[in-house]
Amino acid sequence: MSPKTLYDKIWDAHLAHEAEDGTCLLYIDRHLVHEVTSPQAFEGLRMTGRTVRAPDKTIAVPDHNVPTTLDRANAATMTEDSRVQVEALDKNAKDFGIHYYPVSDIRQGIVHIVGPEQGWTLPGMTVVCGDSHTATHGAFGALAHGIGTSEVEHVLATQTLIQQKSKNMKVEITGKLRPGVTAKDITMSVIGVTGTAGGTGYVIEYCGEAIRDLSMEGRMTVCNMAIEGGARAGLIAPDEKTFEYCKGRPHAPKGAQWEAAMEWWKTLYSDDDAAWDKVITIKGEDIAPVVTWGTSPEDVLPITANVPAASDFEGGKVGAAERALEYMGLTSGTPLADIEIDTVFIGSCTNGRIEDLRAAADILKGKKIAVKRAMVVPGSGLVRAQAEEEGLADIFKEAGFEWRLAGCSMCLAMNPDQLQPGERCAATSNRNFEGRQGRGGRTHLMSPAMAAAAAVTGKLTDVRELM
Amino acid sequence: MDKFDTLTGIAAPMPLINIDTDMIIPKQFLKTIKRSGLGVNLFDEMRYDDDGNEIPDFVLNKTQYRDAEILVAGDNFGCGSSREHAPWAIKDFGIRCVIAPSYADIFYNNCFKNGILPIALPQEQVDVIMKDAEKGANARVSIDLDAQTVTTSDGEVFSFEVDAFKKHCLMNGLDDIGLTMEKAASIDSFEAAAAQSRPWV
Ligand code: SF4
Numbered sequence: 001m002s003p004k005t006l007y008d009k010i011w012d013a014h015l016a017h018e019a020e021d022g023t024c025l026l027y028i029d030r031h032l033v034h035e036v037t038s039p040q041a042f043e044g045l046r047m048t049g050r051t052v053r054a055p056d057k058t059i060a061v062p063d064h065n066v067p068t069t070l071d072r073a074n075a076a077t078m079t080e081d082s083r084v085q086v087e088a089l090d091k092n093a094k095d096f097g098i099h100y101y102p103v104s105d106i107r108q109g110i111v112h113i114v115g116p117e118q119g120w121t122l123p124g125m126t127v128v129c130g131d132s133h134t135a136t137h138g139a140f141g142a143l144a145h146g147i148g149t150s151e152v153e154h155v156l157a158t159q160t161l162i163q164q165k166s167k168n169m170k171v172e173i174t175g176k177l178r179p180g181v182t183a184k185d186i187t188m189s190v191i192g193v194t195g196t197a198g199g200t201g202y203v204i205e206y207c208g209e210a211i212r213d214l215s216m217e218g219r220m221t222v223c224n225m226a227i228e229g230g231a232r233a234g235l236i237a238p239d240e241k242t243f244e245y246c247k248g249r250p251h252a253p254k255g256a257q258w259e260a261a262m263e264w265w266k267t268l269y270s271d272d273d274a275a276w277d278k279v280i281t282i283k284g285e286d287i288a289p290v291v292t293w294g295t296s297p298e299d300v301l302p303i304t305a306n307v308p309a310a311s312d313f314e315g316g317k318v319g320a321a322e323r324a325l326e327y328m329g330l331t332s333g334t335p336l337a338d339i340e341i342d343t344v345f346i347g348s349c350t351n352g353r354i355e356d357l358r359a360a361a362d363i364l365k366g367k368k369i370a371v372k373r374a375m376v377v378p379g380s381g382l383v384r385a386q387a388e389e390e391g392l393a394d395i396f397k398e399a400g401f402e403w404r405l406a407g408c409s410m411c412l413a414m415n416p417d418q419l420q421p422g423e424r425c426a427a428t429s430n431r432n433f434e435g436r437q438g439r440g441g442r443t444h445l446m447s448p449a450m451a452a453a454a455a456v457t458g459k460l461t462d463v464r465e466l467m
Numbered sequence: 468m469d470k471f472d473t474l475t476g477i478a479a480p481m482p483l484i485n486i487d488t489d490m491i492i493p494k495q496f497l498k499t500i501k502r503s504g505l506g507v508n509l510f511d512e513m514r515y516d517d518d519g520n521e522i523p524d525f526v527l528n529k530t531q532y533r534d535a536e537i538l539v540a541g542d543n544f545g546c547g548s549s550r551e552h553a554p555w556a557i558k559d560f561g562i563r564c565v566i567a568p569s570y571a572d573i574f575y576n577n578c579f580k581n582g583i584l585p586i587a588l589p590q591e592q593v594d595v596i597m598k599d600a601e602k603g604a605n606a607r608v609s610i611d612l613d614a615q616t617v618t619t620s621d622g623e624v625f626s627f628e629v630d631a632f633k634k635h636c637l638m639n640g641l642d643d644i645g646l647t648m649e650k651a652a653s654i655d656s657f658e659a660a661a662a663q664s665r666p667w668v
Contacts, residue, residue, distance in 0.1 A: 013665075016657035017650050023632040025647060027657050029668045037550065039500035050644070053654075057668075065498065081498035088500050125668065132549040132573060146573055148551035149502075150580035150643075158647045160654055164630065196485060197543040197569055230546065232572050253667030261667045296485050316484035316541045323483070412548075414494045421517075433489040433547060435512050 003271035005168045006237050007203045010143040010268070014126045016160055025160040029125040030142075033060040033098070033152070034111045035089040036414070037130030041153035042092040051096070053159040058098040059120055062086045063110045066103055067415050068377050068404040073104070082415065096156075109380025109406035112136040112349040116220065117380055119249025123238035123265040128155055133349050133430065134233075135226040139219035140246070141238035141268045143203070146227060166232045167277035169202040170270075173210035175284040180464040182289075182359065183218030184351060184428070184447035186210065187225040189287045192300030193280060199231030202278065205270060206236050210284035216245040217355035224350045225430050228297040237269040289463055291336055292432045292445040294324035299432070303450070303462045307334045327434055328442050329422065336460050339444070343425040344374040344455040345437070346448055347404075348411035351428035352379025354386050356448040361392040363452035363466055369400035370458035371426075375417070376401050377409040399455070413438045426454035469582035470640035474563055475609040476536030478600035479526050484541035488574065491545070491553040505552055506559030527560070531603035537610070539593065539600045540567040544585075545574025554581045564610050566617065568593050579633045582640070584612060592617075592625045612638055 004012070017025040031054075038060070045051065052058055065082040066072060078086070086103065093100035101108045107118065112133055115121045123141040128134060132146035147161065155161055171190055191198075204226050211222065219236045226234025243262065246252045253261045288302035299321075301308070309332035310321040325332065330339070346352075346360050357378065376396050378384035384406055387393050393403050410417040411429035419425055419441025428451050432443040444460060453461040496508045514525045521528045527535065538557070544567040545553060554577045557565070564584045578585045588596070599606045599619045606620035612634060617625045636643055647654075661668060 017653040019632070021631045023630075025650060025654065027654070027661065036497050040502050040551075043500070044644075048644075079498075085498055085500060122667070124665075130549055130551075132547070146549040148549050148554075148573060148577035148580065150551060150577065154644050154647065157644050158651075158654060159658070160647060162632075162643060162647065196546055197571070200543070200569060200572060230543070230571060257667040261665075264665065296487075316482075319482070320484050412494050414497065431487075431489070431547065433487045435493055436489050439493070439512055439517075 003274040005270040005274045005276070006141060006205055006235055006268055007143065007168055010124055010126065011165060013124065022164060024163050024165065026126060026163045028128050028155050028159050028161055029057060030115070030120050030127045031058045031155050032111045032115050032127065032129035032134070033058060034064055034129070034131060035062040035085045036064045037149050038092065038152055039085060039088045040149050041156055042096070044153040045156060050157045052098060052156045055097040057159065058156065059115065060089055060093045060098055061101040061108055061111050061114050062089050062103055064408045064412065064414050066407045068407045068409045068417060070405060072405060106381035106385065109383065110349045110352060110408055112224070113352060113379035113383065116140065117249070117382055119246060119252035122246055122252060122261070123242055124268050128161060132227045133224050135231070136220050136224040136349055138223035138226065138234040139216060139236050140242055141235060143235065144233055166203045167201055169199065169204045169231070169278040169280070170276045171204050171206050172208040172279070172281045173206065173284050174208045174281060175210060176213070177210050177284045177287060180289050180449065180467055181287050182447040182449060183214050183221040185287050185290050187222045188290050188292070188297070188300045188445065189282065190280070191225065191229045191297050192290065193282065194229050196228060196296055196298045197230045199226065199229035202231050203233045203235060204229070204231045206234060211236060212239065215355055216241055217353040220353065221350055225297065228430055238265050289447065289450050291450065291460055293328065293330060293336060294321065295327055295432055295434050296320070296324070297430065297432060297445065299324060301336060303336055303460060305336055307332050307336060309333070337462060339460045340424070340458060341426045341454045341460060342372045342423045343419060344369070344371055344451050345410040345425055345427040345429065346375070346451050347377030347379065347409055348429035349379060350430045351448045352377060352383065354383050356428065357383070357387045357392050360448040360452035361395040363449050363463065364399040364456065365395050367399055367456045369455045371455055374401045374455045375404055375410070377404040378406050380406045410437050412436060426451045426460065468580070468640045468642055471563060471582055471584050471612055471637045473609070473611050474536060475607050477532060477534055477604050478537035478539050478596065478606070478608040479532040479535035480597050480600035481526060481538060481540045482597055485543045485546055486540055487547035488545060488550050488553040489547055492550065492556040497550055497552050502555050503559060505556035506561065509556040509560045534561065536562055537564045537566065537608055538562050539597050540565065542568045544570050546571035549573045551577045551581070554578050554583050558583055566593060566596055579637055580643070582637065584610065584637060586610070586617060586627045588617070588625055588627055595619060595623060
């Protein structure tokens with residue numbers, strides 16, 4: 001048998017049909033659904049008299065729109081159109097008989113945090129969701145694609161996705177990370193190297209000692225941003241940590257089925273002599289705590305650097321950098337560590353898990369915020385409960401952070417959590433596009449520890465100085 | 468789905484790289500449960516000021532480009548979120564074709580599901596078409612999907628690549644769910660086999 005990559009293995013195990021022209025139907029094991037990209041898909045099913053082919057493999061949760069303030073049970077906290085979307089999901093879940101975690105359920109949260117937490121996401125699966133950060137689930141060695149609404153409808157109706165095979169890219173992070181450097185710094189640094197289009201046409205497998213050393217939470221952070229590098233998906237081969245994480249989760253297999261699953265899962269790795277279309281190697285010890293300065297996730301620099309000049313770039317990037325500097329209100333040559341911050345946002349599917357909250361709380365312990373506002377939005381109700389149990393919530397509250405309920409919140413600002421024009425935010429989310437966190441809002445992306453450091457000093461800060 | 472075969476129209480130049488889906492349709496317009504009506508909000512934050520007035524400098528606000536049916540843009544067009552609201556807004560505005568050096572994956576796929584043809588051409592060729600587009604409404608660019616060509620107003624012809632299956636669906640306005648359902652037997656047998664080999668799924 002010819003050697004295969006992990007991607008090849010999962011692909012082959014899910015190929016339901018291959019046409020002569022190479023167009024493939026990939027069978028989908030898990031379909032995650034949220035309120036923003038699904039209403040038109042369910043409407044399509046109704047209009048054509050189609051049904052959901054595999055309701056038991058379809059899981060829905062509202063997250064993008066829902067308010068995260070403590071009074072959200074009060075319907076008046078939601079705008080009319082948000083409420084209509086959430087109610088549409090309530091109704092669609094019921095009408096089509098799919099698994100559902102309503103806003104009132106403690107298990108509710110960001111779809112990419114709920115899936116793994118409930119054991120829906122398992123190694124070797126194909127997972128799709130009408131959301132680009134579906135890549136997150138690749139941390140389990142699952143092939144996870146973000147899809148559009150027409151494809152959501154296609155998967156609902158047929159449990160398959162029309163796909164053409166991507167190319168294989170290996171991103172190896174060798175050696176150990178230095179203190180203060182996290183999974184977020186790895187994934188942002190990779191995009192800094194490849195650019196936001198560097199992964200287009202590829203599925204990336206992250207490997208190497210520094211990746212192996214990460215917890216499952218950290219691995220999810222890494223895969224989450226594969227899409228920011230343009231890749232169709234990110235993958236990490238499952239290992240003992242993966243199996244340990246999955247074991248005992250509500251929807252993970254039990255008993256004999258667990259044993260059978262383990263037998264297959266242990267074969268899920270790239271063969272030694274597998275062929276790669278592209279290989280990138282980065283030394284773990286070369287990675288520093290990083291932040292973004294511009295309006296594209298590829299605008300990444302170590303915190304110790306200065307704001308660049310447009311003339312530092314080439315081609316179309318010159319104009320883009322000019323525009324970004326103006327939008328961000330930055331002068332080239334300014335040390336990044338001198339940039340003052342108004343707001344801190346800790347949360348999102350990139351960094352809204354328990355380990356992220358621990359890392360931030362560790363920096364905040366016994367300190368007060370020096371910014372206008374700061375909020376923590378746990379990724380799920382269960383993350384929130386655990387953080388309360390561990391005493392993290394008290395640390396955040398005493399420091400001056402708002403302690404919110406679970407949702408996407410200020411990651412995309414579809415709910416009332418938005419930046420004002422010109423407001424500058426240190427955010428643990430994944431996109432710093434113009435207007436992403438509110439019209440005219442300025443976003444700097446970074447790790448939870450770095451965001452916490454910015455909260456206590458009021459400026460972008462090298463977290464290593466506070467450690 | 469609408470068919471796409473040939474198109475001759477005004478091309479609007481947007482010489483920016485990394486035009487993301489938040490720019491194409493900002494999130495405040497994602498709260499609809501319909502597919503239509505998004506055209507007025509296409510590029511909303513670039514197109515209107517804080518009071519909702521048109522920004523005269525923005526390309527689609529200029530008289531000569533108001534009826535543009537083709538958009539010419541920089542590298543990595545449509546990066547960012549998977550929101551299909553982006554192609555819905557483009558289509559609703561009246562644009563049926565985008566020409567750029569490269570696209571983000573999900574956006575590229577989404578276009579075909581909505582009767583929009585995204586054409587990828589090398590940077591130098593996009594530069595030529597961009598120049599043509601900058602001439603305004605008299606410069607009509609022609610697209611022929613069957614022949615896989617773009618013709619500038621000066622008669623220069625560029626060939627582009629497109630996946631055969633996607634081309635077939637677009638030219639015939641085919642609904643790919645219907646096409647996949649014709650293969651239900653393959654899906655049934657795959658599912659039955661998987662239930663044996665991976666019963667935990
Ligand atoms: S947290 Fe942000 S990136 Fe993640 S699913 Fe929600 S909106 Fe998308």
